[in-house]
Amino acid sequence: MEKIIVRGGNKLRGSVKVEGAKNAVLPVIAASILAEEGTSTIHEVPALADVYTMKEVLKNLNAEVSYENGQFVVDATKELKTEAPFEYVRKMRASFLVMGPLLARIGKARIALPGGCAIGSRPIDQHLKGFEAMGASVEIGNGFIEASIDGRLQGAKIYLDFPSVGATENIMMAAVLAEGTTILENVAEEPEIVCLANYLNAMGAKVRGAGTGVIRIEGVDKITAADHTVIPDRIEAGTFMVAAAITQGDVIVEGAVAEHLRPLIAKMEEMGVGITEVSNGLRIVGPEKLKAVDLKTMPHPGFPTDMQAQMMALLLQAEGTSVITETVFENRFMHVEEFRRMNSNIKIEGRSAIITGPNNLQGAEVASTDLRAGAALVIAGLVSEGITRVTELKHIDRGYVDLAGKLFALGADVERIQQVEENVEEAAASLETAASLSLNTSTN
Numbered sequence: 001m002e003k004i005i006v007r008g009g010n011k012l013r014g015s016v017k018v019e020g021a022k023n024a025v026l027p028v029i030a031a032s033i034l035a036e037e038g039t040s041t042i043h044e045v046p047a048l049a050d051v052y053t054m055k056e057v058l059k060n061l062n063a064e065v066s067y068e069n070g071q072f073v074v075d076a077t078k079e080l081k082t083e084a085p086f087e088y089v090r091k092m093r094a095s096f097l098v099m100g101p102l103l104a105r106i107g108k109a110r111i112a113l114p115g116g117c118a119i120g121s122r123p124i125d126q127h128l129k130g131f132e133a134m135g136a137s138v139e140i141g142n143g144f145i146e147a148s149i150d151g152r153l154q155g156a157k158i159y160l161d162f163p164s165v166g167a168t169e170n171i172m173m174a175a176v177l178a179e180g181t182t183i184l185e186n187v188a189e190e191p192e193i194v195c196l197a198n199y200l201n202a203m204g205a206k207v208r209g210a211g212t213g214v215i216r217i218e219g220v221d222k223i224t225a226a227d228h229t230v231i232p233d234r235i236e237a238g239t240f241m242v243a244a245a246i247t248q249g250d251v252i253v254e255g256a257v258a259e260h261l262r263p264l265i266a267k268m269e270e271m272g273v274g275i276t277e278v279s280n281g282l283r284i285v286g287p288e289k290l291k292a293v294d295l296k297t298m299p300h301p302g303f304p305t306d307m308q309a310q311m312m313a314l315l316l317q318a319e320g321t322s323v324i325t326e327t328v329f330e331n332r333f334m335h336v337e338e339f340r341r342m343n344s345n346i347k348i349e350g351r352s353a354i355i356t357g358p359n360n361l362q363g364a365e366v367a368s369t370d371l372r373a374g375a376a377l378v379i380a381g382l383v384s385e386g387i388t389r390v391t392e393l394k395h396i397d398r399g400y401v402d403l404a405g406k407l408f409a410l411g412a413d414v415e416r417i418q419q420v421e422e423n424v425e426e427a428a429a430s431l432e433t434a435a436s437l438s439l440n441t442s443t444n
C-alpha cells in the first residue's frame with residue numbers, strides 16, 4: 001500500500017510553483033469537443049489522475065487526443081460517439097461535463113448517472129433543468145441519463161436555484177451552439193468559469209458576463225478549435241499557503257493569483273499570517289502564534305469549500321475557538337474523524353465544526369477521505385509529534401501533482417513510500433485492491 005510519511009517539525013522555506021488548475025482544465029477539455037474544425041492545444045495541463053480520466057472519456061467519444069509535457073491536444077473533427085460509461089463517471093464526476101458539448105454538437109448524449117460521493121449526494125438537477133429549458137428531452141433509466149434534441153438547442157432564460165459550478169459550465173457549453181440567446185442567471189462566478197468562457201470565446205463563441213452572476217450567450221453556427229492556457233490552480237496554491245503558515249515558514253507560492261484567492265488571504269491574514277504580493281506570486285510568512293477565526297464556505301467570492309479541510313488543519317494550531325460552517329456540501333467533514341486520531345479537539349454540530357486550539361497534534365495512521373482531506377492530513381503531519389502516515393493516496397493524486405515531492409523540496413520531512421505489508425491478511429487485501437485498481441485504471 002502506498003503511503004505518505006510525514007515527520008513533523010520542519011519549517012518550510014523556498015519557492016513552490018503551482019500547476020494549471022484541475023477545476024479549470026476539466027471543463028476546458030470537455031469544451032474542446034465542440035470544435036468541428038481544427039485542433040486545440042491546451043497549455044499548462046497538470047499530470048493528474050483526473051486529466052488522464054478525461055483523456056479516456058474523449059478517446060471513447062472518438063476524439064483524437066494526445067497529452068505530453070503539459071500540452072493536451074484535441075482533434076474532435078471526426079464523427080463523435082454519444083456515450084460516457086459509468087467506468088469514467090464513477091472515477092470522476094467532471095466526466096458529466098461532456099453532456100452539454102455533445103448535446104450542442106450532435107444533439108444526443110448518454111452519460112452514466114454520477115451518483116453520490118464522499119462529500120455529499122451531489123445531484124445534477126440544475127444541469128438537466130438547463131438542457132430541458134433549451135428544448136432537450138431528458139430521460140433517466142438503467143443508471144444513465146439520456147438527453148436529445150431534434151435539430152438545434154434553443155436559446156432560453158435559465159435561473160439556477162444554486163450557483164452550481166458544474167451546471168453553469170455544462171449549460172454554458174450547450175448554449176454556445178444554440179439558436180438564439182441564452183441568459184443564465186444566478187450562475188457560479190468562480191475564476192474557472194471565466195477561464196472556460198475565454199476558451200469558448202477563442203473558439204468563436206459569444207459568451208459575455210462570465211465572472212458575474214449573469215451570463216449571456218449568443219449562439220453561433222460553428223465552433224473552431226483554438227489554443228488556450230489554463231489558469232493557475234488556486235486550491236493547490238492555497239494548500240501550499242496553509243502548509244507554509246502552519247510551519248511558521250517563509251515560502252513564495254509561484255503563480256498564485258491574489259485576485260483568485262481573496263477569501264483565503266483575508267482569513268489567513270485575520271489569523272495573523274503575513275501575506276504579500278510579489279512579482280511571481282505570493283509570499284507567505286507564518287507567525288509564531290495563530291489566532292482563531294470563524295469561517296463559512298460559500299460559492300465564489302465566498303470562502304471555497306475546497307480549502308475547508310486545509311484551513312481546519314491550520315485552525316487546529318490557533319489559540320482559542322474557531323467555527324467552520326460548511327454550506328456547500330452536506331457531508332464534507334469526513335476528515336474530522338481522522339484529525340481526531342491525531343489528538344485534536346473538534347466537535348461537530350450540524351453543519352459546523354467547532355475547533356478548540358491550539359492542539360498538541362500527534363502523528364497517526366490516517367486515511368484521505370477526499371483529495372482535500374488528504375492534503376489537510378499531510379499538512380497536519382507537518383506540525384505533529386512523531387510520524388504521520390497518510391493512506392488512500394488515490395484521492396490526493398486526483399488533485400495534486402507530487403504533493404510529497406513539492407513539500408520535501410520546501411524542507412519538509414515527507415516521503416511517499418510503497419509499504420511492504422506486515423502480515424499475510426494485509427498483503428492479500430492489498431493485492432486484491434491493487435488488482436481491482438489496475439482493472440479500473442487499465443484504460444488510463
Ligand SMILES: CC(=O)N[C@H]1[C@@H](OP(=O)(O)OP(=O)(O)OC[C@H]2O[C@@H](n3ccc(=O)[nH]c3=O)[C@H](O)[C@@H]2O)O[C@H](CO)[C@@H](O)[C@@H]1O
Nearest residue numbers: 023094122123124125126127164165166167305306328329
Ligand atoms: C471539477 C470541479 O470543478 N469541481 C468543483 C465544482 O464541483 P461541482 O461543479 O460538482 O459543484 P457544484 O457547484 O455543482 O455543487 C455545489 C452544490 O450544489 C449542489 N448541486 C449542484 C448541481 C446540481 O445540479 N444540483 C445541486 O444541488 C451540489 O450538490 C452541491 O451541494 O465546484 C465545487 C464547489 O465549489 C468544488 O468543490 C469542486 O471542486
Ligand SMILES: C=C(OP(=O)(O)O)C(=O)O
Nearest residue numbers: 023093094306371372399
Ligand atoms: C471536490 C473536488 O473535486 P471534484 O468536484 O472533482 O470531486 C475538489 O477539487 O476539491
